[in-house]
Amino acid sequence: MLTIISATPSPYARMNRIALLEKGIPFELKNEIPWHESETQTPLYNPLEKLPILLFDDGREPVYDSAQIQEYIVQKFADKSPRLVTGDVDNGPQSEADPDIMKRDEDKQSKSWLNRQNRKIDGALKAMNELAKSRKEGSDYLLADVMTIADIAVICAVGQVDFGGVRPGWQDKYPELAAYWKSLDATKNFADTKPVMFDLKHNTVV
Numbered sequence: 001m002l003t004i005i006s007a008t009p010s011p012y013a014r015m016n017r018i019a020l021l022e023k024g025i026p027f028e029l030k031n032e033i034p035w036h037e038s039e040t041q042t043p044l045y046n047p048l049e050k051l052p053i054l055l056f057d058d059g060r061e062p063v064y065d066s067a068q069i070q071e072y073i074v075q076k077f078a079d080k081s082p083r084l085v086t087g088d089v090d091n092g093p094q095s096e097a098d099p100d101i102m103k104r105d106e107d108k109q110s111k112s113w114l115n116r117q118n119r120k121i122d123g124a125l126k127a128m129n130e131l132a133k134s135r136k137e138g139s140d141y142l143l144a145d146v147m148t149i150a151d152i153a154v155i156c157a158v159g160q161v162d163f164g165g166v167r168p169g170w171q172d173k174y175p176e177l178a179a180y181w182k183s184l185d186a187t188k189n190f191a192d193t194k195p196v197m198f199d200l201k202h203n204t205v206v
Helices: 011-023 066-076 111-133 149-164 175-185
Strands: 002-006 027-031 053-056
Touching: 002 011, 011 027, 011 066, 011 149, 111 149, 111 175, 149 175
Parallel strands: 002 027
Antiparallel strands: 002 053
């Protein structure tokens, strides 16, 4: 049995959970708020105190990088459908979409930090819209006729933009991306893992 330690708003953990669900791999989900020092178990498994963390019940060392967790899922369970990879290294990105688009309180923002985040968000949305536009006619997916980890990463990244409310009106500006996102995000494994904000007991800096 695998265990995922997650935070409910985490787009990174969401990507790993969706990959496991799509492949039908059973796992236990434990949600934590790692900033609650007296309650969290996160530091026991990850010295960086970041989530998600993948735990094994046979005592193996945990994996606490979401990209490595995703790679483990794809490689370890390659015999289970969907494979989540195209098998073609020249066929575009597999999972290169950064879902970590968060908001700081205004008093914790610097102009240079804010400008950089805005460039990242706008650049990512534009690139993902072009990717959605270039899909094979009639396909629900980005790179193939089946889902890949690129689809999972993009849906989670776009979901984080929408969840955080950082780009009001983005669906009108990027209609191809919006249509693709709405269609896939409504399917069961995506709908069941949508981000939920947790209740922080004190202010934190993201």
